[in-house]
Amino acid sequence: MKTDHVDIILAQWKTQRPDLDCSPMGIVGRLGRAKQLMTVRLDDVFKQYDLSNIEFDILASLRRVGEPVTPTELYQTLMLSSGAMSTRVDGLVKRGYVERQASETDRRSCLVTLTPLGVSLIDKVVEAHVENEREMLSALNEDEQGQLAALLKKWLVANE
Amino acid sequence: MKTDHVDIILAQWKTQRPDLDCSPMGIVGRLGRAKQLMTVRLDDVFKQYDLSNIEFDILASLRRVGEPVTPTELYQTLMLSSGAMSTRVDGLVKRGYVERQASETDRRSCLVTLTPLGVSLIDKVVEAHVENEREMLSALNEDEQGQLAALLKKWLVANE
């Protein structure tokens, strides 16, 4: 079996700290490195549509939920501060992808809604995004992809 | 089997875009989410020693390589700009963890070396770090951890 970058790191630790069992790095390190490499390639698609990762997440959240969402719900779901979310939404409003609708029941609140332009954009981007992910995973066959998803899910169920 | 957050996202897409096969999200999404949650917990340990993630990476690189390293090697390995690396090294020098030694063969260059204080710090931090990772993974048994490492490695060998 070929070696990857984490193999080298583990071997280096073995020479300098043979007393230390670094096997957890074999998982956490690889997970971090895989994520890092995937992020670069995911960003390629987002950039083609002039979106940041977070802007994509906001538009995708609105699209898949299928109905308007309050800023509070958005920033809690996406683990961002309220101030940061305001700024992000501003940018999307400026480009015509979302609008703020006044809430009818709570006059402090508003609902962020996708415009028709926003819907058509995110529909295109999501398709390109999923296709990008599919190609990205092609080094693993269907069985392996299923195993990987199952293992990650088991960890998430216990930790999220 | 219980559901995780990504299950919900996949179900939402199914209702809004039933034409779209989002199964790649089941892997890429979970990988990103697992990494995000792990990062938070890894940072807990780094913060206890007043280190950022990158500062830890610099000190750990120096320690496991076992010999001084040039700034150029460091910023290329850690995928940072040269300017950013200078700033980071400055911070570590200021705290007495590393020193810059003039190169004997190339007077433009220098070698970043761990001080005794730096060695004793990173030795402590790495131990806490690995232990942290070990606890973090305890939801998976030994077999499952091995499978996960092998799947990620297979992907990395093909993609890094």
Added chain:
DNA sequence: TATTGTTATACTCTATAACTATA
């Protein structure tokens, strides 16, 4: 009094490029 969302402020981190010294 508490909450919703925005705004203003300041901070961290970064890349870029200009720059010095040396190869």
Added chain:
DNA sequence: TATAGTTATAGAGTATAACAATA
């Protein structure tokens, strides 16, 4: 001319907290 490393600048992104309006 090219390279190693530092420094200065500017930009992106963020959290925090003050704020106004409403519950």
